[in-house]
Amino acid sequence: MAIQTKPYFIYCLFLLFCFEVNAQKTPLKLPLTDIFQTLQIQYHIQFNFAEDLLEEVSIIPPSQDLSLDDVLLYLEEHTIFSFDSLDGHYILVRTKIKSFKTQQLSEIILSKYIVRGINKLNNGSYEIDFTTFDILPGLIDTDVLQAVQAFPGIQSSNETVSNINIRAGTHDQNLILWDGIKMYQSGHFFGLISMFNPQITQQVNVLKNGTQAALTDGVSGTISMETSSQINAKFKGSLGVNFIDTNGFADIPLGKKSSLQIAARKSISDFAKTPTYTNFFNRISQYTEVENNTSNISNSEQEFDFYDTSLRWIYNLSDKDQIRVNFLNTYDKLRFNESSLISTTETSRQSSLSQNSIAGGLQYHRKWNDKWQTAFEIYETDYKLKAINANVLDQQRFQQENIVSETSLKLIANYKLSDKIKLLNGYHLVETKITNLDDVDSPRFKSLVSEVLITQGLFSQLNYKTLNKKTNLNFGVRYTYIDKFKKHILEPRLSFMHKFLHDFSFEALAEFKHQNTSQIINFQNDFLGIEKRRWQLSNDSTIPVIRSKQASIGLSYSKKGWLVNVDGYYKIVNGITTQSQGFQNQYEFVKAKGNYEAYGLDLILRKQIEKLNTWLSYSYLASDYEFNALPQHTFSSNFDIRHAITFGAAYTLEHLKLSAGLNWHSGKPTTHPISRNQIMNNTINFERPNSSRLKEYFRVDVSALYDFKLGKKTNVYLGISVWNLLDSTNEINNFYRVNNGIVNQNLQNALGVTPNAVLRIHF
Numbered sequence: 001m002a003i004q005t006k007p008y009f010i011y012c013l014f015l016l017f018c019f020e021v022n023a024q025k026t027p028l029k030l031p032l033t034d035i036f037q038t039l040q041i042q043y044h045i046q047f048n049f050a051e052d053l054l055e056e057v058s059i060i061p062p063s064q065d066l067s068l069d070d071v072l073l074y075l076e077e078h079t080i081f082s083f084d085s086l087d088g089h090y091i092l093v094r095t096k097i098k099s100f101k102t103q104q105l106s107e108i109i110l111s112k113y114i115v116r117g118i119n120k121l122n123n124g125s126y127e128i129d130f131t132t133f134d135i136l137p138g139l140i141d142t143d144v145l146q147a148v149q150a151f152p153g154i155q156s157s158n159e160t161v162s163n164i165n166i167r168a169g170t171h172d173q174n175l176i177l178w179d180g181i182k183m184y185q186s187g188h189f190f191g192l193i194s195m196f197n198p199q200i201t202q203q204v205n206v207l208k209n210g211t212q213a214a215l216t217d218g219v220s221g222t223i224s225m226e227t228s229s230q231i232n233a234k235f236k237g238s239l240g241v242n243f244i245d246t247n248g249f250a251d252i253p254l255g256k257k258s259s260l261q262i263a264a265r266k267s268i269s270d271f272a273k274t275p276t277y278t279n280f281f282n283r284i285s286q287y288t289e290v291e292n293n294t295s296n297i298s299n300s301e302q303e304f305d306f307y308d309t310s311l312r313w314i315y316n317l318s319d320k321d322q323i324r325v326n327f328l329n330t331y332d333k334l335r336f337n338e339s340s341l342i343s344t345t346e347t348s349r350q351s352s353l354s355q356n357s358i359a360g361g362l363q364y365h366r367k368w369n370d371k372w373q374t375a376f377e378i379y380e381t382d383y384k385l386k387a388i389n390a391n392v393l394d395q396q397r398f399q400q401e402n403i404v405s406e407t408s409l410k411l412i413a414n415y416k417l418s419d420k421i422k423l424l425n426g427y428h429l430v431e432t433k434i435t436n437l438d439d440v441d442s443p444r445f446k447s448l449v450s451e452v453l454i455t456q457g458l459f460s461q462l463n464y465k466t467l468n469k470k471t472n473l474n475f476g477v478r479y480t481y482i483d484k485f486k487k488h489i490l491e492p493r494l495s496f497m498h499k500f501l502h503d504f505s506f507e508a509l510a511e512f513k514h515q516n517t518s519q520i521i522n523f524q525n526d527f528l529g530i531e532k533r534r535w536q537l538s539n540d541s542t543i544p545v546i547r548s549k550q551a552s553i554g555l556s557y558s559k560k561g562w563l564v565n566v567d568g569y570y571k572i573v574n575g576i577t578t579q580s581q582g583f584q585n586q587y588e589f590v591k592a593k594g595n596y597e598a599y600g601l602d603l604i605l606r607k608q609i610e611k612l613n614t615w616l617s618y619s620y621l622a623s624d625y626e627f628n629a630l631p632q633h634t635f636s637s638n639f640d641i642r643h644a645i646t647f648g649a650a651y652t653l654e655h656l657k658l659s660a661g662l663n664w665h666s667g668k669p670t671t672h673p674i675s676r677n678q679i680m681n682n683t684i685n686f687e688r689p690n691s692s693r694l695k696e697y698f699r700v701d702v703s704a705l706y707d708f709k710l711g712k713k714t715n716v717y718l719g720i721s722v723w724n725l726l727d728s729t730n731e732i733n734n735f736y737r738v739n740n741g742i743v744n745q746n747l748q749n750a751l752g753v754t755p756n757a758v759l760r761i762h763f
Contacts, residue, residue, distance in 0.1 A: 029058040030058060030059070030060075030061055031054075032054050032058065032079065035059070035061050042064070043071070044089070045068070045090070046090055048091065048132050049093035057079065059075075059079060060078070062075065068085070069085075072085060072091070080095055081094060081095055082094050082095075084108055092111060092132075106122055106123045107472075109122045109497065109556070110556055110563060112563070113563070113606070114136075114617075114648075115135065115136060115613055115650050116133065117130065117132040118133075118147075118150070120565070122469075122472040124208075124497070124507055125205050125207045125210075126151055126205070126206040127203065127205055127206075128148070128204040128206070129202070130142055130198065130201065130202055130203065130204075131202060134613075134652055135650055135652075135658075135659040136648070136650075136661070137648050137659045137701035138661070139703055140242070140703050140705060140721045140758045141240070141719070141756075142198040143193055143194045144194045144196045144225060145161035145186060146161060147204070148206050149164065150646070151206060151617075152602035152603060152619045152646070153167050153619050154166050154167075157668055158748075159730075159750045159751065160190075160191030161186055162185075162186050163191060164186075164223075165220075165639045166208055166220040166221035167208060167220060167569065167598050168220075168571075168596065168598035168621055168623035168637050168640060169221065169598075169639070170518075170519070170576075170580060170639070171186070172518050173219045173515065173518075173573070174220055174223060175215065175216075175217045175221070175222040175223070175224075178196060178201075178225045178328060179226055179312070179324070179361060180363065180410075181326060181359045181381050182406060183328075183357065183381065183383075184381065184383035184406075184517075184535060188267075188306045188332055189244075189280050189304070189306065190284045190332065190334075192283065193280075195306075195308055195330045195357070197247065197249075197264075197265055197310050199240075199247060199248075199249035200262075200263035201225050201226070203226045204224065204226075205224045206221070206223055207221055207224075209509040209551075209552050210474070210495035210509030210511055211493055212424075212476060213460060213476030213478045213493050214412060214426055214459055214461070216428065216455075216457060216480065217513075217514075218515060219513045219546055219547070219548035219573055220548070227261060227310075227326070228251075229314065230259075231253070231259040231316065232251050233256070236250070236763070237250040237762070238760055238761060239761050240758060240759060241760075242756055242758040242759075243274040243755070243757055244267060244274070244280070244756070245265045245267050246266055246268055247266070249261070249263045250262050257316040258314060258316065259313075260311070261310075261311065262310070263309070263310040264309045267305050267306045275754070275755060276754055276756050281304055287529070288525075288528060288530055289529055290302060290336055297338050297340045299338055300337050300339060301336060302334075304334050304335075305332075306332040307330070308328070308329065309327075310327070310328050311326065311327040311328075319367075321365070322364070322365045324361075324362070324363040324364075325361070325363075326359075326361040326362075326363075326379075327360045328359045328360075330356065330357045331356045332354065333352065333353070333354045333355075334530065335351070335352045337349070338350075338390055338391075339392065340393055349390035349397075351387075351389050351390045352388050353385075353388075353531070354384075355384075355385050355386075357381070358381075359380065359381040361377065361378065361379035361380075363375065363376070363378075364376045371415060371417075372414070372415055372416070373413070373414040374411070374413050374414070375410075375411070377408075377411075377412070378407075378410070379407070380405075380406070380407050381404075381406050382403075382404065382406075383535070384401065384403050384404075385402040385534065386400070387399070387400045387526075387528050389528060395442065396441065397440070397441045398438075398439070399437065401435070401437040402434075402435075402535055403437075404535050405435075406430065406432045408428070408429070408431075410428045412426040413425050413426060420464055420466065420467065421462065421463070421464055422463040423460070423463075424460065424461040424463070425460045426458070427457070427458055428458075428459065429457075430454070430455050430456075430457075431452065431453075431454045432453050432454075432455075432516065432537065434535050435448070435451075436450075451539070453482065453537050454482075455480055455482050456481050456483070457479060457481075458479045459476060459477070459478040460476060470500070471497070472498075473495070473496050474493070475492075475493070475494050476492070476493040477490065477491065477492050480514065482516070482545070484540075485540040487540065489514050490512075491511070491513060491514065493512070494510040495507070495508075503559040504557055505555075505556045506554070506555055506556075507553065509550075509551070509552045510551040510552075511548075511550055513547070513548050514546060514547045514548070516537060516545055518536055518543065518580045519534065519535055519580060520534060520580050521534075521579055524588070543577060544574075544575035544577075544593055545575055547573070547575055548571060548572065548573040548574070549571070549572050551569065552569035554566060554567035561607055562606070562608075563606040563608075564604070564605055565604050566603045569599065569602075570598075570599040571598045571599070574595040575595070576593070576594055576595060576625075577593055578594070578630075584735035584736075585686050585689055586671070586686040587630065594628065594629075594630075596623055596624065596626070596637050597626075598621060599621075599622055599623075600620045600622060601620040602619050603618045603619070604616070604617040604618075605617075611652050612649065612650075613650045614648070615646075615647070615649075616646070616647050617646045617647075618643075618645050619643070619644040619645075620642065621640065621641060622640065622642065623636070623637035623639060624640070625637050632689055635688065635689045635690050636669045641666060641667075641668060642666045643666045644664070644665035644666070645663075645664045646662070646663050646664075655707050655708055656704070656705070656706050657704065657705040659702070660700070660701070660703075661700070662698070662699065663698070663700075663701070664698050665696070666693065668693065668694045668697075668731075669690035669692070670690065670692050670694050670733075671686050671687060671689050671691065672686070672692050673685060673686055673687070674687050679738060683738075684736055684738060684743055694731040694732070694734065697731075697732075697750075698730065699723075699724050699726075699728055699750070700725045700728075701721070701722065702721065702722050702725055703720070703721035704719060704721070705717060705719040706719070714761060714763045717759070717762070718758070719758040720755070721756045721757075722754070722756075723753070723756070724752055724753050727752050727753040730750040732748055732750045733747075733748040734748065
């Protein structure tokens with residue numbers, strides 16, 4: 001028996017020895033951040049990633065004999081991240097979990113389009129990723145809607161985020177989405193800062209053309225904001241304060257499958273009136289009843305307050321199912337007292353203006369398999385603008401309200417036909433109700449108009465992408481039926497991109513779009529003259545359905561830190577009204593339908609020199625109205641800012657970021673009286689509309705951010721910025737009024753020198 005068992009004993013010893021040798025040779029896992037540092041030295045590359053995503057992620061290092069492409073493929077196979085190589089030097093690291101939301105992920109073709117964190121995608125859109133964002137001149141707390149104005153072709157004619165003009169379009173022609181919810185309000189302080197909290201808003205996509213078929217509205221462009229889609233395992237939070245508000249943010253894990261994000265802001269005007277607050281208040285109240293009342297009435301105790309609360313909850317029911325819930329509540333209120341001496345008695349009444357948005361959304365995503373995904377999205381968004389104007393002398397109260405209530409339901413199906421072809425199909429139902437109230441107590445008058453519009457849409461989009469990722473084509477069609485008007489609308493959409501000669505890329509974009517809502521101005525002094533625009537539904541007659549057609553082509557070059565991108569475009573928008581364009585000349589009270597066309601060129605030149613990044617952008621725009629019912633059929637658009645130039649520079653160290661830039665553009669069109677003494681029937685005799693221009697606009701901004709650690713898990717951020725450093729006097733609007741038989745000019749100026757500072761603690 002001993003002789004027979006001896007071979008088995010030797011065999012077992014041999015197996016144990018082999019196992020021990022193999023165990024000793026098994027490579028050890030290393031933190032992914034350490035592997036990145038080694039690869040950066042070996043391949044002379046730079047990884048760009050959010051540090052919090054890589055915490056506690058460890059893998060076995062790739063072989064040193066692999067090529068860079070094979071290394072990136074190895075990393076993708078062994079992690080939850082994707083690795084996009086840009087310019088052969090810059091590697092963008094993004095989580096694959098985001099693909100849970102949609103199969104049709106867009107890929108970056110131009111990184112650092114302006115600064116780090118701003119990229120151009122292969123579907124013609126632009127992305128701002130705030131997790132990797134550097135710094136822009138004049139901004140320290142990343143204002144979402146101020147940041148989008150860094151792109152050529154996008155600017156604000158009156159320096160507000162509530163009047164963003166994309167290629168000569170009015171602000172109401174922009175589709176603004178927050179996690180898929182349409183927003184009818186965009187700014188705090190009645191447009192001077194964005195109402196979307198930057199601490200919870202992680203990414204922004206900007207589309208000027210080539211919109212995907214799943215989206216409707218926004219005939220000029222789309223600004224789509226998204227919160228994080230990650231479920232963090234550890235609690236994270238921040239507290240901050242600046243010269244305008246105090247704010248907080250918390251990311252709270254609720255187990256391994258769920259997390260809750262909450263963000264809130266509140267103005268500090270109750271506690272302190274900073275120079276920034278004072279400048280903002282003076283800016284919004286220029287030539288309004290808040291600043292200037294009649295000679296017999298004095299204003300006092302002006303107060304302004306705002307707050308917002310944002311919430312995002314994600315729950316992964318399984319590896320294939322996810323639920324997302326969003327909630328947003330914003331509020332702005334302006335109050336002041338109007339006083340007058342009546343029969344030797346001091347009489348005072350309060351006037352006020354409030355602006356409020358409440359929105360909630362639910363999304364359910366199901367990943368059936370590697371080829372098939374579906375999504376169900378529903379939201380309710382409500383907006384209310386309310387003004388109470390107290391007339392002390394006449395003992396009269398005038399109340400105005402503009403209320404929007406919209407419900408949307410969308411079903412989306414993604415199907416992967418092959419590695420090259422993907423198909424998106426869906427159905428979209430939208431019910432929009434808009435109510436306008438004008439109520440006077442003495443003499444008694446009340447007008448309450450409420451309208452409802454229901455639209456149904458079907459859409460389909462085909463995505464073709466070559467395996468080498470050099471060619472990308474999106475072609476889609478959207479069909480919309482408006483039951484109230486028995487109207488059928490068919491809208492094709494196209495985006496095409498092709499890379500060639502390694503460093504060049506060509507793109508062609510085109511779209512047909514429509515929208516059923518617009519903002520109009522009945523009287524310039526409505527709503528105390530502060531936010532005088534009110535939302536209105538199309539009625540298919542005096543207020544038509546707005547429809548647009550647009551096409552553009554572009555060429556890009558990127559190599560060794562250089563980036564050149566040029567786009568030429570042509571756009572025509574039908575169905576606009578004079579009331580929606582904000583005329584303050586001879587057509588201020590005229591109601592007419594028409595269209596505008598715009599064509600132009602957007603150019604950007606950027607150069608990266610180690611830690612210094614510089615850029616120069618230029619926009620050429622020519623835009624004309626056509627109103628056949630007016631005496632002058634054709635004339636320049638109110639937003640025809642012919643030339644615009646932006647130059648900026650950003651210098652980034654490990655803990656310090658510096659940025660400076662200048663903005664210049666030619667004057668905005670305006671209309672002057674032929675003679676200030678020529679008044680007929682108390683009416684001003686104007687020259688041809690928009691035949692003159694305001695003075696050229698010029699502004700210099702600077703900003704700086706410094707961060708340092710305060711313990712192992714606490715980071716402190718300090719920042720300072722100065723808007724309009726040189727205190728340039730910039731004209732943004734002028735209009736004329738008759739007073740005692742004399743024509744008086746009212747000239748509105750932009751912000752003067754305006755400092756801001758921020759302190760934020762991340763923990």
